[in-house]
Amino acid sequence: MFRSLRRALCAAAAALLLPLAGVQTAAHADPADALDRAAAAAAPGAGYWHTSGRQILDAAGQPVRIAGINWFGFETANHTPHGLWARDYKSMIDQMKSLGYNTIRLPYSDDLFKSGTVPNSIDFSGGKNADLQGLGSLQIMDRIVAYAGQGGLKVVLDRHRPDAAGQSALWYTSAVPESTWIANLKALATRYRGNPTVIGIDLHNEPHDPACWGCGDTTRDWRLAAQRAGNAVLSVNPELLVFVEGVQTFNGVSGWWGGNLMGVAQYPVQLDVPNRVVYSAHDYATSVAQQSWFSDPSFPANMPGIWDKYWGYIFKQNIAPVWIGEFGTTLQSTIDQKWLAALVSYLRPTGTYGADSISWTFWSWNPNSGDTGGILKDDWTTVDTVKDGYLASVKAPGFAGGGGDPGDPGDPGDPGDPGGGTAACTAAYTVSSDWGGGFNAEVKVTNSGTTPLKSWKTTWTWPGTQKITNMWNASYTQSGSTVTASNAAHNGTIAVGASASFGFGGTPGGGGTPTVSCMAT
Known part of the structure; x- marks a missing residue:
């Protein structure tokens, strides 16, 4: 430049x-x-x-x-x-x-x-x-x-x-x-x-x-x-x-x-x-x-x-x-x-x-x-x-992590480790802007379990007639006022304690901040 x-x-x-x-x-x-x-x-x-x-x-x-x-x-x-x-x-x-x-x-x-x-x-x-x-x-x-x-x-x-x-x-x-x-x-x-x-x-x-x-x-x-x-x-x-x-x-x-x-x-x-x-x-x-x-x-x-x-x-x-x-x-x-x-x-x-x-x-x-x-x-x-x-x-797939031989399935914390870790996640919904006729929002997904996530899915229900107009960093389906959003190819894997986010626009505004459930899939 x-x-x-x-x-x-x-x-x-x-x-x-x-x-x-x-x-x-x-x-x-x-x-x-x-x-x-x-x-x-x-x-x-x-x-x-x-x-x-x-x-x-x-x-x-x-x-x-x-x-x-x-x-x-x-x-x-x-x-x-x-x-x-x-x-x-x-x-x-x-x-x-x-x-x-x-x-x-x-x-x-x-x-x-x-x-x-x-x-x-x-x-x-x-x-x-x-x-x-x-x-x-x-x-x-x-x-x-x-x-x-x-x-x-x-x-x-x-x-x-x-x-x-x-x-x-x-x-x-x-x-x-x-x-x-x-x-x-x-x-x-x-x-x-x-x-x-x-x-x-x-x-x-x-x-x-x-x-x-x-x-x-x-x-x-x-x-x-x-x-x-x-x-x-x-x-x-x-x-x-x-x-x-x-x-x-x-x-x-x-x-x-x-x-x-x-x-x-x-x-x-x-x-x-x-x-x-x-x-x-x-x-x-x-x-x-x-x-x-x-x-x-x-x-x-x-x-x-x-x-x-x-x-x-x-x-x-x-x-x-x-x-x-x-x-x-x-x-x-x-x-x-x-x-x-x-x-x-x-x-x-x-x-x-x-x-x-x-x-x-x-x-x-x-x-x-x-x-x-x-x-x-x-x-x-x-x-x-x-x-x-x-x-x-x-965006592209991530690369192999450090901290041990990534090819060793017995390595602690390896995504392929069958050592009994718990896969779990939480999600937080934030409205970044709302102008009445429409709004933008973001959902942050955090790995709250004890093993890396491979993929995840979130669900929420609006109190009104809100509809998604576009979404980035995730895919979604909407049935009535209920939305289900799943990870994109690049952000499904989340390390323990780490987070991934996706955003979307919708219409009309006034949907508030619904509670979002998260599931490791």
Whole structure:
């Protein structure tokens, strides 16, 4: 996204500057143990990933798909993910999972590697973020990666900026030369070696003019730089995926920053380790900036052709996998709503596990992205169910969790464990808006049992003539005033103590807050 137009980053209301003391050395899983787990795992997503044609495959060769979310902050002057001034990081990650996101893209800047960098704006009151107190930024990243992996999520690290001051067109600046960029990429690849929660690194965010693709000028040719950096990363951790974004302009044709991958057809990225390249594009709507295609009389029918030209052909011609690393909008304009609906349709999954489709991470989890907003509202807790609802049909299955061999049916807490756990759930109904003629509401389903839920069903009865007009993140039937809603494919599995939500609109208003029953199915 054009960063000059980008985020009005909110200041932390409860800023707490931390001393860089008591830093603990990150513990990394033994590589051999990780390989053993990958070989044993039956669930899709286990172990490290690689590519085959346009597909991404897990360690067992099963197709997988990234359907994730961007959580920014490490790249800013806070040097830690945003929102920790409001909530505990574990609850944030639990909520991401409950909504059906299976991957977190974590932007960072090279400031994280400077000795004077101190994370700030973290609330430790009431036990929140207690295990982050006294840690440096990289140690906080370790904790986030560890907890995400424990919950079965994957992580992509994104070198977003050379420093917290802002975006750079090229992968280097006078203050952060290419040598520093590569050294820090290698440091991260080494840090998480043997930990397949971190599946790869996005080498540099949104290269743009004067960056070129295939021009041969080593000071501007992003494709050549990506090869140098990708080979450096793989020299210390050959299991990682290497995510390579596009540029702004190729052969005189311009698009979004990082969104133009037209040059791949003639100049593909070639790395020393095969089957590791995933091409990444960014795509946005008018809340970020105007583009010529938005004013085309055929909009939005013209959009699939635009996407095919810039990056979709890579996927359609089976050249390599494609990942839309960022896309987002405030959804305030009709054009933006039509754009997002068209893009979701373009991304709609096909094939086993939806693998014959394009991967994605939505921008953003954070509400404080000035020109897109986020999945969370400004309180850092409430979900924008309309925005999240657009993505429901392109979410993907979750991945194997950590904390033991996922292939071992005797592992405590394993969904397949016949050890006598009780499956149970509760549901809470909340009206988010009621304007008389209609209303929006949300139901939050919580696993109140002692074993993970595999699927669930909720039922309620309105006192009047209310009818559902649309529902997201669940399917439903209605008989008279009684509604039965069941989980969608992506949110049926709920860990013990975790929650999943779905939302809906209805008419007329005035239905109040009925009691909802919940059943594990």
